[in-house]
Ligand code: XLS
Ligand code: CA
């Protein structure tokens with residue numbers, strides 16, 4: 001069998017290993033917080049970055065060859081499948097995520113695109129069966145082609161809207177055929193540049209309708225996986241409609257879609273919306289909408305979506321803290337929506353990037369578990385609200401005190417005793433202690 005990557009299978013060698021092609025912290029079968037790490041972390045390969053992205057940016061050509069020795073579009077597509085499965089096998093990654101357009105060339109018509117998809121899907125299924133690799137989620141790319149310049153579900157042109165519907169229908173079909181656990185709506189060009197040419201209420205209503213009929217279609221076909229919306233505040237449009245978790249939740253509630261959708265939270269999108277990654281995960285979790293994660297990181301000095309492999313252990317720990325508090329993943333997982341830097345252009349760099357990301361989240365998981373077992377932070381947070389456990393505080397929680405009762409009580413007090421300290425620095429030092437202490 002052709003090997004695309006001249007790299008051995010990556011194994012766990014432990015924290016003292018200096019072998020760049022080994023895991024130092026990710027030990028797939030080690031039990032952490034009651035489950036093997038591979039089940040807690042559910043790593044996924046992103047088809048588009050790993051098998052598609054060649055390093056092209058707006059200042060220069062690609063630096064990496066992603067044709068995998070293929071000569072025609074379909075030959076390249078087949079070789080990508082083989083290369084992708086080789087990479088997942090060697091890294092011990094059990095899931096992948098894809099856009100329809102990542103898999104095959106679009107050709108000259110929608111018919112040709114769909115025929116190409118019909119040809120590749122059985123080939124992917126064959127490889128999946130060999131290695132028990134599964135599909136975490138699928139999606140349709142509704143942002144790349146010029147036809148989507150004004151959006152897809154929010155397009156000002158009804159034919160474009162229907163074209164998007166056709167792509168979604170087919171992407172749902174292939175996600176189901178591949179046994180996908182989820183389907184993502186990321187609002188690529190669903191947003192606007194100026195209200196001078198945009199009817200925002202009209203566009204949002206259309207977008208919600210497209211989501212509703214997509215859900216109806218898939219559920220009608222027996223799909224039992226999740227639907228996700230992936231928030232992002234800007235890029236490509238100035239005002240993305242799915243700005244952040246809270247905005248998406250309000251949209252879902254307004255259009256009666258809140259029971260059908262969960263959120264796919266991406267770290268880089270969180271920070272672009274001026275929130276922490278943990279904040280976005282937390283908002284999703286406390287609203288019962290936590291679904292899946294796009295694991296990456298941005299650069300705090302750059303204001304765009306750099307999609308870097310995650311190496312920040314502190315952020316990964318706080319993210320995994322939210323995941324554990326959620327009771328772990330159900331259908332979701334950790335998709336590396338991440339790419340090596342343009343100058344990290346070799347196959348080795350792809351492996352080294354995944355190893356770095358997987359080890360980072362393995363550390364994050366272990367630290368989050370330790371933080372929870374340590375208990376100091378959870379106890380402090382709970383105690384901070386102690387005054388709501390008795391007296392008037394308990395009545396507020398029981399919702400049995402009206403405004404006059406509270407006011408009379410406050411008057412009876414005369415003055416409020418000094419609130420206790422928030423102790424932020426102390427709590428941050430506990431996180432450090434858990435991470436670096438004995
Ligand atoms: C782009 C998004 C995209 C989605 C899937 O910024 O992250 O890759 O995850 O369409
Ligand atoms: Ca993403």
Ligand code: CA
Pocket residue numbers: 266268269305307337
């Ligand atoms: Ca991104």
